[in-house]
Amino acid sequence: MPELPEVETIRRELGPQLAGRRVADAWSHESDKFTPALDVTGTTFGEVSRRGKYLLAALDNETELVIHLGMTGVLRVIEPDDESGFADLPHIRARWTFADGGQLVFRDVRRFGRLRVVPNGDYSTITTLFALGPEPFDPAFTAEHLHRELNASSRRIKTQLLSQRPVAGVGNIYADEALWHAQVYPAARRITRPAAERLRDAIEDVLAAGVANGGTTLRDYRTATGAEGSNQHHLVCYGRAGLPCERCAKTLVARSWDARTTTFCPVCQKR
DNA sequence: GTGATAACCTGCTCGC
DNA sequence: TGCGAGCAGGTTATCA
Numbered sequence: 053m054p055e056l057p058e059v060e061t062i063r064r065e066l067g068p069q070l071a072g073r074r075v076a077d078a079w080s081h082e083s084d085k086f087t088p089a090l091d092v093t094g095t096t097f098g099e100v101s102r103r104g105k106y107l108l109a110a111l112d113n114e115t116e117l118v119i120h121l122g123m124t125g126v127l128r129v130i131e132p133d134d135e136s137g138f139a140d141l142p143h144i145r146a147r148w149t150f151a152d153g154g155q156l157v158f159r160d161v162r163r164f165g166r167l168r169v170v171p172n173g174d175y176s177t178i179t180t181l182f183a184l185g186p187e188p189f190d191p192a193f194t195a196e197h198l199h200r201e202l203n204a205s206s207r208r209i210k211t212q213l214l215s216q217r218p219v220a221g222v223g224n225i226y227a228d229e230a231l232w233h234a235q236v237y238p239a240a241r242r243i244t245r246p247a248a249e250r251l252r253d254a255i256e257d258v259l260a261a262g263v264a265n266g267g268t269t270l271r272d273y274r275t276a277t278g279a280e281g282s283n284q285h286h287l288v289c290y291g292r293a294g295l296p297c298e299r300c301a302k303t304l305v306a307r308s309w310d311a312r313t314t315t316f317c318p319v320c321q322k323r
Numbered sequence: 324g325t326g327a328t329a330a331c332c333t334g335c336t337c338g339c
Numbered sequence: 340t341g342c343g344a345g346c347a348g349g350t351t352a353t354c355a
Contacts, residue, residue: 053348105349123348124333143333162332164349180350207326214349224348271335271347311328312348 054121056188056221057262057283058273059105062127065276067100069129070109070156077149085166089146089158092117092169104184104220114172118181122164126274130155136278184220188259193219198255199248209251210238211310219255225268225290228315230254232289237323238314239307261286289315 054062074096080089098110107119107127119127130139132153139147139157146158146167158165168178175181185201186192201218202209212218213227222230231238233254236247243251267273267281270291274280288298293306297317306315 055349120349122332122350160332161334162348164332166350205325211326216349310326313346 053123053223053225053270054125054267054273055105055223055226055262056102056259057226057265058267058281059102059107059121059221060263061267061281062121062276063100063102063107066107066127066129069276070097070100073097073154074151075148076151079147079149080167081145081163083145083163085163086145086158088117088167088169089148091115092148103181104187104216105223106178106181110172111169115169116172118168118170118175118178119158120166122160122162122166124161125165126159127276128157128159128274128278129276130157138278180216183217185217186219188219188221188256193252193256195245195249195252198252199243199245202243202248206241208239208241208309209236209243210312210314213255214312221259222255224312224314225270225287226255226258226262228290229258229287231321232317233258235320237321238316239309240323289317291315 075092075094078090078093080086092111095111095113098112101108105120109117111117128138139155141159143159143161144157145160145163148156170177198218202212205212210227210231213222214224230251234247234250236243236251262268262283265281265283265286266275268283269280270284289304292304293315295304296302297304297320300317300319302317302319304315304317306313
């Protein structure tokens with residue numbers, strides 16, 4: 053389930069592999085989610101950047117290939133001498149064949165990923181990307197901003213974090229982790245200024261650690277070279293329901309709010 | 324306009 | 340052993 057650290061890790065590996073390569077041919081799964089892959093034919097890849105959980109691959113015809121990996125999306129560059137067998141696995145949703153014989157392959161088991169080709173910098177047709185909050189490492193992501201955004205709505209704090217509007221790139225794993233570190237009750241509908249300050253710092257910290265550790269591999273996620281991340285060994289809250297809290301030793305619990313499972317400490321993260 | 328919920332999608336786990 | 344139900348979760352669409 054790629055969140056910001058996973059997407060950033062893929063971006064760093066993929067960028068140098070794609071830059072300057074011309075797409076001679078393209079194939080896609082029949083779903084509308086993936087057929088925009090065909091529009092890349094005949095173009096040459098430029099720089100690969102990232103916004104939140106979206107990968108943005110510049111093309112030389114003043115358009116961009118926008119890639120969202122969904123929950124199970126994996127991107128891999130396959131060179132002509134590659135013997136990994138990745139390109140022959142089931143659930144391949146798009147394939148771009150380069151003029152030099154290499155390939156960029158997009159595999160997505162659950163088909164929650166999606167592809168779009170848009171004019172450079174024009175994300176008006178991609179609702180979530182268009183309304184995305186600031187990057188967590190951007191100076192615009194301040195405690196004041198987070199405090200104002202979270203209190204502008206009566207929805208639960210965690211639900212708002214997952215909406216991508218207060219800050220870009222946070223998913224279920226890093227939301228649980230940040231809320232635990234900040235000692236904020238996930239289902240709260242208001243937040244105090246001191247708690248917003250703790251939460252802002254925690255979000256930045258857990259995402260930075262995730263990037264430094266190459267992402268969190270729980271099941272499907274792999275980097276662009278096929279490696280696993282190591283951040284799963286540093287999680288203190290997500291997926292640890294029934295285990296003792298590392299701060300107070302009480303048992304972490306899991307609850308479902310807004311159709312999302314949330315793990316938290318009922319003692320450290322009081323209402 | 325806002326918030327809640329369902330749907331999409333497939334593999335895995337668990338209980339019978 | 341095999342089957343079915345439930346669950347996982349990011350985004351979008353729909354409804355209240």
